[in-house]
Amino acid sequence: MKVITVANNKGGVGKTMQCYQLASFLASKGHKVLTIDFDSQANLSSTLGVNVARTLIPEWLIGDIESKDVIVPTEGKYDFHENLFIIPSSRHLASLSKLLILSESEVRKHAGRKERLLRLRLSQLHEEFDYVVIDTPPMLGDELIMSLVASDKILIPTQAQDYSIDGLEELMDTFEIIKDTENPGLSFAIIPSMVNMRRKIERARMEELSQMFDITPAIRNLVEMQESISLKKPVFMMGKRSKSKEDYEKLWESIGIE
Ligand SMILES: Nc1ncnc2c1ncn2[C@@H]1O[C@H](COP(=O)(O)OP(=O)(O)O)[C@@H](O)[C@H]1O
Ligand SMILES: [Mg+2]
Incomplete structure (x- = not known):
């Protein structure tokens, strides 16, 4: 089982888009895929046709309920x-951090520290999913830290814009901190996400970004x-001529998704 987290502490950069495209592609290739929506805005959940009145993620993380009771088709x-x-x-889900503090002794008993809760839960699903x-919220909170430890x-996804x-x-x-402490294999x-190559400023920023990091092929900004x-x-599932399909195919090839 491979765990992939899509993250950026900035909102509106295409995280949920990335999760939707990646998860559905992997599922279409015959892999059994579990998505976790860690954003209280629940955009991934609704795009995947699932709307729940109240998420059970906190109870699941703490260990009060089993995986089979939170995973839905x-x-x-x-x-x-x-x-x-x-x-x-x-x-x-917005009150997850508060709930984790309230359940501190339970968390310590099960996982040692709260950062490891998700990894612990996922370790029981290795047989079940490929x-x-x-998907994570636009902040460096517990959801993101737990995801990094488990991934x-x-x-x-990063926009080629100013901030x-x-x-x-x-x-x-x-x-770097998570890699050095909890998860050396991360x-x-x-x-580059939602890129408009016709804008000079974006081309310049892309160039800057590629000098700082090894970047993947870009996903363009497309209607x-x-x-x-x-x-x-x-x-x-789009037609042969689709630009977005072309962009994602290049991306997946470059990061070894098949
Ligand atoms: N490559 C793209 N081209 C055009 N629109 C996009 C692209 N990626 C995302 N969007 C749109 O931009 C908005 C923000 O994307 P989203 O994936 O929800 O970002 P995040 O999850 O990082 O907040 C959404 O309305 C989404 O449909
Ligand atoms: Mg989102």
């Missing part, structure tokens, strides 16, 4: 949904991508 028109499951979110794809790889690149430093510092990929979400039709 995704719903949609296409066959890949048969291989695609989700632990859905709702706005109640991939876990985690093999972190995908970081996004500065904000990356904070995330990369966190990545790797990352920076994905078709928004349609993919509103129609709930992943880009891998």
Whole structure:
């Protein structure tokens, strides 16, 4: 089982988009995929056809309920949904940090420290899933830290705009700390996201970014991508001429997704 987290402490950079495209593609290839929606805005959950009144993620993490009670099938028109499951979110997830503090003694008993809770829960699902794809909220909170501890790889969609690149430093510092302490096997990929190559400033920023990091092929800013979400039709299902399909194919090839 491979665990992939999509993260950026900035909002609106294409994290949920990345999760949706990646998870549905993997499921279409016959892998059994679990997605976890760690964002209280629950956009991934609703794109995958799942709306719950109240998420059970806190209870699951703490160990009060079992995995089978939080994992639900995704719903949609296409066959890949048969291989695609989700632990859905709702706005109640916003109080996760408070709940974890209240349950501190229980957390310590089970996991030692709260950062390890998710890894502990996922360790019981190794037989059941080939991939876990985690969507995270736009902040460096418990959800993100737990995900980094539990993951093999972190995908970081980054917009080629003014403040996004500065904000990356904070995330990369966190990545380094987790790698040095809890998870030496963790790797990352920076994905230029929603790029408009016609804008000079974006080209310049992309160039700057590529000098600082090894970056993957870019995902362009395309109306078709928004349609993919509103129609709930992943880009891998689009026609041969589709630019978004082309972008994602290049990306997946470059990071070894098949
Ligand atoms: N490559 C893209 N081209 C055009 N629109 C995009 C692209 N990626 C994401 N979007 C749109 O931008 C908005 C923010 O994307 P989203 O994935 O929700 O970001 P995040 O999860 O980082 O907040 C959404 O409306 C989404 O449909
Ligand atoms: Mg999101």
